[in-house]
Amino acid sequence: MxxxxxxxxxxxxxxxxxxxxxxxxxxxxxxxxxxxxxxxxxxxxxxxxxxxxxxxxxxxxxxxxxxxxxxxxxxxxxxxxxxxxxxxxxxxxxxxxYIKISNDGKSFVFKEKYVSWKSRLFEATKLFSLYSLLAFVGIYTAIFGLLHSDMKSDLIFLCTIGLGLVLFGLFFLNQLVILSSTKHLLKQKFSNEDFSVNLQENIETFTECSQSS
Structure with missing residues (x-):
């Protein structure tokens, strides 16, 4: 004891x-x-x-x-x-x-393509649809192989294809998560008085080089 x-x-x-x-x-x-x-x-x-x-x-x-x-x-x-x-x-x-540094250098902002909520909604819908489609087809392919394949080689082939489609679908799901997480980064505020000046100087330099060429 x-x-x-x-x-x-x-x-x-x-x-x-x-x-x-x-x-x-x-x-x-x-x-x-x-x-x-x-x-x-x-x-x-x-x-x-x-x-x-x-x-x-x-x-x-x-x-x-x-x-x-x-x-x-x-x-x-x-x-x-x-x-x-x-x-x-x-x-x-x-x-x-999806995002870039703002012109005044004090925050992050959406790129022009994703400024409107409609464009972001369309992007999110597209990513979710691709994920759902690939995941469904992948799972269906793997289940079909498990239930109906008599030969081991066919089973391995179908399961591999199914797993590959699911993993490819997860890539689009990850992109959707990244798009959703931009909200947190856009809330951050910074103090940089020199950035807008530097940006303007770079634009002017580029313009002068283009005109001279």
Missing amino acids: EFEIILKLITGVGAIFGIALTLSHLFAQKSTGKLKKYEIFKEIKELIEINEPLNYSTACVALGCLVKRELSLLEIKWFINTPNAFKYLYSFSQQGQ
């Missing part, structure tokens, strides 16, 4: 120790991730301050460690110089198909 109680106590202590160790590992990973982001942020800031055009490609490579989307030089400068903007870089890279 006493041995069972001791065994339970040892097991309980071991479980608590395991949970504590796991949590400690997770917190350590989170801290390491934050440190990595800070180091990349500092590196990009230094590159842009030294020489913007010359170091742009190197800054894009550094940003590639954090996000998949390639940003313009003006966007990189905005995320570097605008307080609290860098922490929304990953979300912006995910939602870049």
